Amino acid sequence: MLSNDALANCIYRFSRGDKIEDIRNSVLLWIQVKEIQKRVIANILTEFKKACVLYQSIKLDIIYDALTMMAFSVALHFTPEETRRLLDAIGHAGKDVADGRSGPRLGRCEPPCSQRMRISEGLCAAAGSLALGG
Numbered sequence: 001m002l003s004n005d006a007l008a009n010c011i012y013r014f015s016r017g018d019k020i021e022d023i024r025n026s027v028l029l030w031i032q033v034k035e036i037q038k039r040v041i042a043n044i045l046t047e048f049k050k051a052c053v054l055y056q057s058i059k060l061d062i063i064y065d066a067l068t069m070m071a072f073s074v075a076l077h078f079t080p081e082e083t084r085r086l087l088d089a090i091g092h093a094g095k096d097v098a099d100g101r102s103g104p105r106l107g108r109c110e111p112p113c114s115q116r117m118r119i120s121e122g123l124c125a126a127a128g129s130l131a132l133g134g
Contacts, residue, residue, distance in 0.1 A: 002033050002037075003030060003033045003034055003037060003065075004065075006026065006029050006030040006033045007030055007065050007068065007069070009026050009029070009030075010023055010026045010027055010030060010068075010069075010072060011068070013026055014072075020072075020075050020076060021076065023072065023076070024076050027069060027072045027073065027076065027086075028082070030069060030089075031069075031082075031085050031086055031089045034089035034090070034091075035085070035088070035089055038089070038091065066090040069086060069089075069090065070086070070090075073086050
C-alpha cells in the first residue's frame with residue numbers, strides 16, 4: 001500500500017539521521033497519499049463499499065502510524081493548516097484514539113485501558129497544542 005511506503009520513507013530517513021526539517025516533504029507526501037486514499041474510498045461504487053471496510057477499520061498498526069505522524073508533526077512544528085491536514089488525513093483512527101473508543105475495538109476494555117486512553121488524550125491534546133504554537 002502506498003501510504004505504508006510513504007510512512008516507511010519517513011521512518012527510514014529519520015533513522016538514518018536525516019535532519020528533521022529534511023523529512024517535512026516526506027511527511028507531507030504521506031498526508032497527500034492519505035487524502036487521495038480517502039477521496040478514492042468516498043467515490044467507490046456501492047457494491048465495493050464492503051471491501052472498503054478493511055481500510056477504514058481500527059487496527060493497531062493504523063493507530064501506531066497515526067501516532068508516528070503526529071510525533072513528526074510536533075517535531076517539525078507544523079503550521080495550524082498542516083496540522084489540520086494531518087488530522088483530517090488520519091481521520092477516525094486519530095479521533096477514536098483521542099476519545100478512548102479504540103480500546104474496546106482492539107479487544108481491550110478493562111478499566112486500566114480507559115485510564116491509559118485518558119492519558120493518551122492528554123498527550124494528544126498537548127501535542128496538538130505544541131503543534132498549533134500554544
